[in-house]
Amino acid sequence: MKVRQIALVLHRYIGVTVGILLAIVCLTGSWLIFWKEINVFLNPQMFQVVPQGDRVSVQFVVDTVRSAYPDLQLNFMDLPRTLNSVYTVQMLLNNGGRLFIYLDPYTGSVLGSQEWGRTLMSFIYEIHISLLGGKAGETVVGICGLLLLLLSVTGLILWPGWKKLVAGFSIRWHSLPHLMNYDIHKVGGILSGVLLIAIASTGTAMAFETQFKSAVYSLAGTPKPPQLTSTIVANSPTIPADIVLQKADLALPSGKSLSITFPREPQGTFLVRKKLVGDIHPNGSSYVYLDRYSGEALRVENSFTTNAAFRIIISWFPIHIGAFGGLTTRILYVFIGFTPTLLSLTGLALWRRRQWRLAQRREANRQITATLAESQKSYPIAEWPWF
Template sequence: MRLRRFLFQVHLYAGLLVGALLAVTGLTGSALVFGEELDRQLQPEVWGVVPGGERVPVSRVLESVAASQAGASPLYLRMPQRPDAPVVAWMDAHGSRRVYVDPYSGAVLGVRSTGDSLVATLRELHVSLLSGGAGEAVVGASGCVLIVLGLSGLVLWWPGRRKLALGFTLRRPLLWRRANYDLHKLGGIFSLVFLLLSALTGVSLVFPAPFEQTLRWATRAPARSAPPVPGPATGAPLPIDVLLAAAERALPGARITRVDLPASPTAPLRVRERLPEEPHPLGMSLVYVDRHTGAVLRADNALEAPLASRLLALRYPLHIGAWGGLATRCLAVLTGLFPAGLFLTGFFLWLSGRNPRR
């Protein structure tokens, strides 16, 4: 009984302290599951790509970006994954400024900052509470609290074997306090597995190092190898389209999803690709190409990676419900709604407990 009372106090005050934050991250996460579709409806001008003919060379895209950004070079390019999608040039790591380019004409469709897009603002609110690295840490810590809330709630919910059916019952008549309690109890037990999965994958995305080290230790996988180092630079770098063609040949059947532009003259070109069997929507296969010789320095096929790497690649698709199609995406939307409902029912229970007459 003492343990149960202690868990009740932990569950109560953790929910009161972090419940509102969990509600915000849950609701914004639900909206972001279909974020691209929503963004297309809200701002069709930057998504207004009409498929036709062949795509222009990537060098032409970079020229258009440089012309619109006073010569500035993007950090990386997000390549279109459907015929009517633009090339998106991220000018910084957080995507606070993005340039959208028509892949068929090379024309700039628009330039947006985070505040110019509702979906981008929701993404920053979900990931970092609009507060950068400190906000990310707070969101990650709140995910840890959600795990504690879920596990303590499971213990508090357990009615015993003989009264197990009572744990799945909405008692009638629907009196205010009892109905809140039953709704809180039912919502918690039915969403428990999905909330724990969402919290665990979210925390692992915010704090990746401990999870990666644990998985590599548990599976006895070798440490992740460092990016290859090309030889001495001789002459001018080859055109980027030549380098991308070499990257495509390195992994037959893969589709380029992202191109990281080198930060220094001696760094290789890093190309991210997705094989059809990969669960991650952007793929986790990597190809490194020497910019001066065009030689492929290393090609990492994500399907042939150690078990730890393959498990780590599942975090993001599981978190957003991308692994399984429309049904799992809808389930991810529903999962994001539960923290708000649990917080409200729990908050009303706490209020009514403070005022028994009410």
């Protein structure tokens, strides 16, 4: 069997089998490209900030949320990135859920809160990563990513433009429906193919993160970084959040601190994420780990000077969401997310027509067989026409 024939069979049956699931995952992915902006638009009261002097300290924000929610555990804080943005604090609920609290950076007052799973954007996110199926759903989505990657590669192999470039990009708008569907399918596929491969491969890597990380470190010949822990000091308090940021700036002076992850266990560590100049990751891809009691920098991971394995791993997310090219690629990714739906619909139309033609051919063959059988039928001698 030739490569093209194998590609055709795989492309045809994978598309028919999982086309609808791929369309759902990719459509929700398009929504999530601008999910923060959409969330602000839908809930303006929680994000309206009037710049007025200096911002309150990070520790003031920590004290405020701990006072307002004494029974919840502080997990994460996203720092304001512009003059008009807010502090976002994530607290862990007793039922395992997450509560996001938004605070005015100039007054420290609570502007509002959202429980994860009870908002439109979190609902769309859960569909995208798990089809609302929990861990099993995440595995299904990861497999869909692998199949999308295979669909994209086989589609590129089957593209007729390799033989004649003009034919590969032409659409016969006024021809028969099946010819127009075929042309839309081939042109849409080739225009989105490379980016769909990037999206599918990075999405699959994040869905099976543990396995792919191990594979990357193994292929790069780099040992996985060890798990860090703080040295527990009896009766010693956790250092204030403001000191954490100061220590992080001393350990990695360049760049801007964007977030703090707080320790959840007595031996846990602080993690400060920083974004250096030229970093394509929207949340920063340089990390500083600090001891929760002494503030000592336990490990610094500069995204520009660290090992190749780490740089590959941190590139998955910005490539997956189109952040590597700024606003232009993000907008482009929104449209790319619609192409699997278009390809699924046109591919299904082509598939149905093929099935209809096969059914017609089988019926014609049946009639021919029946006619031949009738013509060769044996008659009793008394019924022979010459008697």
